[in-house]
Amino acid sequence: MTKTEMIRFLILRSIGNFLVLFALFGVGMTFGPAVYEEIKFRFHTAQGVHYVVATEKQQQVYTNGQLGDILLNANEKILVAPDPVFSIIIPKIGAAAKIIPNVDSTNQREYITYLQQGVAHAKGSVFPGLIGTTYLFAHSTDNFWNVGRYNAVFYLLKDLAIHDDIYLFFQDHRYNYKVDRIEIIDPDEVSLLTQAQESGEQLVLQTCWPPGTTWKRLIVIAKPSLSTKN
Numbered sequence: 154m155t156k157t158e159m160i161r162f163l164i165l166r167s168i169g170n171f172l173v174l175f176a177l178f179g180v181g182m183t184f185g186p187a188v189y190e191e192i193k194f195r196f197h198t199a200q201g202v203h204y205v206v207a208t209e210k211q212q213q214v215y216t217n218g219q220l221g222d223i224l225l226n227a228n229e230k231i232l233v234a235p236d237p238v239f240s241i242i243i244p245k246i247g248a249a250a251k252i253i254p255n256v257d258s259t260n261q262r263e264y265i266t267y268l269q270q271g272v273a274h275a276k277g278s279v280f281p282g283l284i285g286t287t288y289l290f291a292h293s294t295d296n297f298w299n300v301g302r303y304n305a306v307f308y309l310l311k312d313l314a315i316h317d318d319i320y321l322f323f324q325d326h327r328y329n330y331k332v333d334r335i336e337i338i339d340p341d342e343v344s345l346l347t348q349a350q351e352s353g354e355q356l357v358l359q360t361c362w363p364p365g366t367t368w369k370r371l372i373v374i375a376k377p378s379l380s381t382k383n
Contacts, residue, residue: 197247200228201228202228202229202230202247203228203229203230203244204229204230204231204232204244204245204247205229205230205231205232205244206231206232206242206244206320206327207231207232207233207234211231211233212233212234212237230247232244232247232248232249233249234249234322235249235250235251235271236251236252236322237322237325238322238323238324238325239251239252239253239254239274239321239322239323239324240252240321240322241272241289241319241320241321241322242319242320242321242322243313243317243318243319243320244318244320245312245313245314245317245318246309246310246312246313248307248309250271250272250291251270251271251272252271252272252273252274252289252321253267253270253271253272253273253274254274254280255274255276256273256274256275256276257276258273258275258276258288258290258346264290268290268291271291272289272290272291272307273289273290273291274287274288274289275288275289275290275346275349277346277347277349277350278346278349278350278357279349279350280323281321281323281326281328281356282323282326282328282354283354284350284353284354285349285350285351285352285353285354285355286345286346286348286349286350286352286355286356286357287321287355287356287357288345288346288349288357288359289356289357289358289359290307290358290359290360291307291358291359291360307358307359307360308360310335310358310360310371310373311335311362311371313332313335313373314332314335315332315333315334315335316331316332317331317332318330318331318378319331319332319356319358319373319375321356328377329377329378330356330375330376330377330378331375331376331378332373332374332375333355333374333375333376334373334374335371335372335373335374336371336372336374337362337369337370337371337372338369338370338372339369339370340367340368340369340370342370345357345372345374354376354377355374355375355376355377356374356375356376356377357372357373357374357375358372358373358375359371359372359373
């Protein structure tokens with residue numbers, strides 16, 4: 154092998170190694186956050202950890218900056234609403250996040266900004282307690298290198314089952330829901346949102362499916378439980 158051929162070989166090998174590493178990096182950035190959340194969830198489940206919703210008094214303690222005072226024990230964790238004005242809590246998957254209201258789901262620049270802060274309430278859908286659909290969405294990606302920037306609270310929606318509890322806190326009231334059905338739909342299926350004010354009272358949660366992609370949408374539909382408001 155001549156010197157020129159050796160140099161060419163080393164250049165090609167370096168480029169090949171770079172492309173392989175870049176591909177692995179892309180896969181890690183895309184699915185890493187979802188894998189982390191999944192491992193954490195499975196570990197807590199194996200350890201017998203379960204989550205409970207904070208009482209009104211415990212919520213006040215948290216709001217006053219005394220979170221350490223309301224922790225129970227290693228196997229029982231209290232979930233508090235990050236913002237009593239508008240938040241979501243899902244005990245089954247240990248999720249608690251602030252909700253940003255009236256986010257335009259058709260404006261990518263707008264919703265990408267808000268999804269870095271929490272869960273988005275779709276503009277045009279109703280607020281809790283009103284007749285119609287309260288539509289919430291989280292984790293939407295434009296490029297794989299951005300996936301880690303978005304709130305991962307909805308990564309584990311796939312682990313919910315029928316009758317699991319979901320709680321919304323809106324203007325200092327708590328609204329209770331139970332999962333009614335779970336579906337995987339195409340991204341261009343928007344009837345649940347466009348007809349948000351025509352249906353009965355319900356809650357819809359949306360996330361990307363599979364996690365880290367924009368191929369499909371995982372939809373969780375929940376109905377108000379008998380005790381709707383606290």
